[in-house]
Amino acid sequence: MRPIEVVDRLGRWSSGRGPLYVLLAARLRQLIDDGDLPPGVPLPPDRALASALAVGRTTVVAAYDLLRAEGRITRRQGSGTRVAGVPSGVPPEDAPVDPIFLDSLEARDDDVLLAICAAPGDPPPQLADAFRAIAPELGRITDDIGYYPYGHPTLRQALADRYTARGVPTGPEQVLVTNGGQQALSLLAHALVSPGDQVFVEAPTYPGALEVFREEGAVLRGLPVGLEGLEEAIRERRPALAYVIPTYQNPTGAVMSALARQRVAGAGIPVIEDEVPADLGFPGEELPVPMAAYGDSVISIGSLSKSIWGGLRIGWIRATPPLINRLARLRAVHDLGGNVPSQLAAVHLLPLLDGPDLHDTLKARHDHLHALLTESLPTWEIPTVSGGQCLWVRLPYGDGISFAQTALRHGLAVLPGTTLDITGAGDPHLRLHFRAHPTALTEAAHRLTTAWSTYNPPTTRQHPRPSIAI
Known part of the structure; x- marks a missing residue:
């Protein structure tokens, strides 16, 4: 051109x-x-x-x-x-795998299994029960136009009470309800980031966050999982904020210690603490105290999308009242407020986060997929996790992008590690989620194994071990 x-x-x-x-x-x-x-x-x-x-x-x-x-x-x-994309003359099956959103969020008409978006495959039966329970309450509403830019007061209070019970004293004035965790991230990025601002992120991390910050023109800087070295990095480059997933980190499943949380919270810059995976611990795992307990500079976000169902579209932000007020004004410009029936239903669904069903199911599906993969792909590095929704696997050779293309030709869409790691260290990795039904996980493992047996990477060199374990 x-x-x-x-x-x-x-x-x-x-x-x-x-x-x-x-x-x-x-x-x-x-x-x-x-x-x-x-x-x-x-x-x-x-x-x-x-x-x-x-x-x-x-x-x-x-x-x-x-x-x-x-x-x-x-x-x-x-x-x-x-x-980037498909040069002329390259067959469509060699097209790069769409790393995030759009193609990975809606059901496909073909036979391709989607192992990209880590979220519940269907809503729990309690969702219908919750909507039936709120029907009388909806029938009693009068003199209410239904716009709540801050979120419905009942849900804001319930979320504040949950934070308080977890060791972070919180009032409803510190809570903003959003249309999922992604809108929470988008509002915060729009409010706190200007073009050219530096944002520190973990490498690897949630790709949806990377896209949000890039849309605001941020310059992203990667640090090891847990934001190791944050203090020194701040001295060298004054960032606008940092983004971290401290509990069951996406994609590695790592959990930050209390000491590490204090260190990051006290670093002297705004920190977005993504707690969306925090409720996904396996049975017997104690839910850590949120990083927000260690300082007002920490902004927490959460969501029911990964724990209950993505179609519910319930997320939230916990922050200081002045920031909540600012975000509510910004949010009102976009959509005036969220869906009131969904917010009322969410109040009835919050107790599920502490119930055994969610955690037992997660552990069983993790164990199922991990056993299948370690048996059929013994050369892969497949660490176990204690919660979350993903396995962060390392290929013995080749790279995640070219193997994802091979897997797609065998009917499986997987997320290559490069799309989650701005430093390039994620190149030999894949993110595989275990939220699907066991039958789907079994089929996914079969297709992965078949794809690996036919994989012809651009280079066959062995991957060197990273100097910092992630």
């Missing part, structure tokens, strides 16, 4: 806050995601685009580097810079 064509499509890209390279990357990202720059399209060389835009070459190089780190473009010596 000629530089002038790219310039025409870019339009006004420099009118905004933040470094020029971040703004340029943000506009190119939008064009790629919207399909205006389709997969395989060549982008102008650094110098040519810099000249056409009247900016320094370093601006274009930095923008391209950001997009390459996100997997949106490829840069190879001799073949130039291209939008």
Whole structure:
């Protein structure tokens, strides 16, 4: 594509806050995601685009580097810079696996098993019971227009009581109910991050969070799981915030110690504590005290999507009242408020988080999938976990992206580790969830085994051990 064509499509890209390279990357990202720059399209060389835009070459190089780190473009010596995707002449089955959202969130019409989105495959029977229980309450509502930008008071109080019982004294004024944990992340990123701001994340981490921060033009910096080295990193680079999953970390299943939680909470920057997986412990595992117990700089988010059902769309944010007020104003601009019947039903469903059914089922399905994989794929590294929803497996050779393409040709969609790790250390990994029914897990293990027996990686070198265990 000629530089002038790219310039025409870019339009006004420099009118905004933040470094020029971040703004340029943000506009190119939008064009790629919207399909205006389709997969395989060549982008102008650094110098040519810099000249056409009247900016320094370093601006274009930095923008391209950001997009390459996100997997949106490829840069190879001799073949130039291209939008990532399917070059002409490559068969559709070799298309990259969609790492997050869209293709992985809706049921497919074909025979492909989805092992990408780690969430309950169907709602529990108690969900219907909860909606039946609130029917009389709905019938008694009068003089209520039904808009609650902060969330329904009954659910806000129930969530505040739950935090208080877990060792974090909380009032309802510190709780904002959202449409799932993803909206909670989006609101916080929009409120706290400006283009060019640095955000510290674990490597690897939840890919939905990476996408949220990138949409706000953040520059992501990866630290080991548990945000090891956070204090030194803060001294070198003053970040806007840090994001961490301290309990049953997605994807590794790691659990931070109380001492590590205190360390991160006291680092002197805002910290988003993602507690969405925190209720997914196996039987006998004690639920750790939230990181929010150690300081007001910690902002907690939670959700029922992974513990009850994603279709319920109930999430929340726990923070200081001034931040909750700010987020409620921002949220009202987007959707005025959430679904009231779902929020009332959620009050009846919260006790399920502490009941045995959820935890027993998680443990049984983890053990089932782990046993199948260790027997049929003995060369894979497949650590066990004590809670959560994922196995973070390491391939003995090859890479996650090329193997995910092979698995897709055998009817299984898996998440390659590269999409979860901005440092590149996740390249030999896959994230496999164990939330499906045992029959589906058995079939997934069979298809994985078949795919591995046919796998022909781009390179057969053995993966070196990482210097820091994750």
